Amino acid sequence: xxxxxxxxxxxxxxxxxxxxxxxxxxxxxxxxxxxxxxxxxxxxxxxxxxxxxxxxxxxxxxxxxxxxxxxxxxxxxxxxxxxxxxxxxxxxxxxxxxxxxxxxxxxxxxxxxxxxxxxxxxxxxxxxxxxxxxxxxxxxxxxxxxxxxxxxxxxxxxxxxxxxxxxxxxxxxxxxxxxxxxxxxxxxxxxxxxxxxxxxxxxxxxxxxxxxxxxxxxxxxxxxxxxxxxxxxxxxxxxxxxxxxxxxxxxxxxxxxxxxxxxxxxxxxxxxxxxxxxxxxxxxxxxxxxxxxxxxxxxxxxxxxxxxxxxxxxxxxxxxxxxxxxxxxxxxxxxxxxxxxxxxxxxxxxx
Numbered sequence: 398x399x400x401x402x403x404x405x406x407x408x409x410x411x412x413x414x415x416x417x418x419x420x421x422x423x424x425x426x427x428x429x430x431x432x433x434x435x436x437x438x439x440x441x442x443x444x445x446x447x448x449x450x451x452x453x454x455x456x457x458x459x460x461x462x463x464x465x466x467x468x469x470x471x472x473x474x475x476x477x478x479x480x481x482x483x484x485x486x487x488x489x490x491x492x493x494x495x496x497x498x499x500x501x502x503x504x505x506x507x508x509x510x511x512x513x514x515x516x517x518x519x520x521x522x523x524x525x526x527x528x529x530x531x532x533x534x535x536x537x538x539x540x541x542x543x544x545x546x547x548x549x550x551x552x553x554x555x556x557x558x559x560x561x562x563x564x565x566x567x568x569x570x571x572x573x574x575x576x577x578x579x580x581x582x583x584x585x586x587x588x589x590x591x592x593x594x595x596x597x598x599x600x601x602x603x604x605x606x607x608x609x610x611x612x613x614x615x616x617x618x619x620x621x622x623x624x625x626x627x628x629x630x631x632x633x634x635x636x637x638x639x640x641x642x643x644x645x646x647x648x649x650x651x652x653x654x655x656x657x658x659x660x661x662x663x664x665x666x667x668x669x670x671x672x673x674x675x676x677x678x679x680x681x682x683x684x685x686x687x688x689x690x691x692x693x694x695x696x697x698x699x700x701x702x703x704x705x706x707x708x709x710x711x712x713x714x715x716x717x718x719x720x721x722x723x724x725x726x727x728x729x730x731x732x733x734x735x736x737x738x739x740x741x742x743x744x745x746x747x748x
Contacts, residue, residue, distance in 0.1 A: 434484055438505045440687060441497035442694035443476030445671060446639060448654035455638050458654040462600040462633030465658045472657065472664065473671040474650035475694045476642065477687035479505065495717075496693060519643025526644075527637040530651035532678035533729050535629035537656055543597075543630035544579045546623050553622020554611040559596060564630045566603070567595035576627045586619035588612035594621075599634040628678055646685035648676030649704065652729050653736075664733060665702075666740025671695035672704025672732075680729035684708035689716040696721055702739065704732055710748035723748040 448457050449468045481502070483491070491497040506515055528547065543564035549555050565573050568582040569592055586592060587610070594606045610619025637651055650672055657664045664670075673691050675683035685691075688709045695703050696718045705713045707727040714723065724739070725748045726732040735745035 434482055436502045437483055437499045438502050439478075439480040439483060439487070439491040439497045439499055440505075440690055441478045441480075441491070441494075442690050442697060443478035445473040445475045445694050445698045445700075446642075448472045448474055448650050449657065449665075452638055457638055458651060458658065459636040459638055460633060460655070460658055461636070463631070463659065466661055468654075468657050468663055470663060470665040470667060471669045471671070471700070472650055472653050473669070473695065473698060473700060474647045475671055475673050475691035477690045477694075481506070498690070516643065522645040523643050523647065526646070526648040526675065527651060529645075529676050529678050530637070530648045531635045531655065532628045533648070533676045533680040534635075534652045534655035534659075535631050536679055537652070537729050537733070538629075538631075538659060540629040540631045542575075542627050544573050544576055544625055545628040545630055546596075547626050547628075548624035550622040554608050554620065555606075555622045558606040558608055559594065559623060560598065562599050562634070564597040565594060565625065566597060569593050576625060579625060583621065584618055586610055587617070588619050590619050592619075592621075597630070597632070599632055626678075644686075645675045646673045649674035649682050649706075649726070649729070649732060652676055652680070653732060656729070656733060662737075664736045664740075666736065668702050668739070669698075669700045670702045670704065670736065671698065671700035672726075674704065674706040674726065676729060682706050682726050682728055682732065688713050692716040692718055692721060692723075702736075704735075705748050713748050 446452070446457060449470065449472050450457055480487070480491070492499055506512060543566075546559055546561055546563045546565065549559055549561060565579060567573050568579065571582055573579045573582065589609065591607055591609045594608060595603065596606065597603050608621065611622055613620045635655060639647075653664060653672075671691075672695075673685050673688065675685060677683070684706045688705065689712065692703050692713060693716060700721060702722045702724060703713075704726050705723050707725045710723070710725050722739075724735050725746050726735060731746070738745040
């Protein structure tokens with residue numbers, strides 16, 4: 398009896414050992430799936446934001462000081478999600494999903510730049526897209542051009558005297574209508590000179606500022622400490638209230654929201670419209686990245702119409718989605734016209 402029991406126990410131990418040896422590679426692979434990271438980034442559909450809606454009770458596009466027409470429905474901007482620091486297991490899941498795209502990390506985050514530098518650049522691009530969206534909408538609405546302050550140096554001569562968005566009308570009692578005229582009037586100044594600037598400010602009375610000019614090592618004339626450009630100017634303020642969004646591709650949808658709020662009728666015509674595209678101050682729509690992911694995001698949100706920059710149309714048609722009309726646009730004017738044609742039951746240009 399004792400010999401038989403010993404033999405049985407030994408057999409069980411051998412079977413357990415064999416099983417453990419067989420399971421060891423699987424267990425090791427399981428650990429690798431959850432611990433080892435891979436040098437890839439997953440790109441996929443990101444969140445969408447209705448530019449006609451609100452975020453935490455505040456309008457995404459807020460216009461202060463003007464009569465705003467009622468709007469409803471959707472003009473959604475779209476985004477691409479980026480997932481970094483992937484484990485091997487996560488990368489395999491994203492690859493198998495068919496909806497996400499794996500790219501080598503250096504294509505998304507160049508190795509010669511830090512993550513902070515890249516994030517700052519994306520944030521800067523987004524802020525610039527907001528400015529260009531405002532200018533494009535005002536240009537479409539036929540507001541006159543003005544020498545407009547784009548930036549004010551924090552330690553410059555104009556700090557606390559002029560603000561971004563101010564329109565400069567004159568320098569030392571000389572009228573200013575263009576950027577060239579403004580620059581010519583400053584050419585004969587020197588650091589330490591005091592000049593008088595006549596300006597218009599949004600939602601405020603016109604003002605006059607006396608400013609003592611600063612200096613710059615690369616020019617002999619006095620420096621006002623502002624960045625200026627020729628841009629259409631309106632007496633009211635336009636604010637875009639989305640945070641933690643990067644890149645320049647929201648411009649088109651922001652411009653459409655401004656136009657929709659400042660004109661009669663509804664651009665979306667009762668349809669759920671989404672889209673993406675960069676925009677210039679004069680209303681030209683430019684290409685964007687991740688168009689197929691953005692179309693998928695729009696479909697997930699319920700969109701039936703997607704505005705596609707003309708340069709992205711070929712790629713957009715490869716998107717694996719159903720039930721979304723792809724309208725091609727190359728200017729803000731065309732985007733507005735296409736939505737109105739679609740609302741009237743017509744046939745706008747399509748991809």
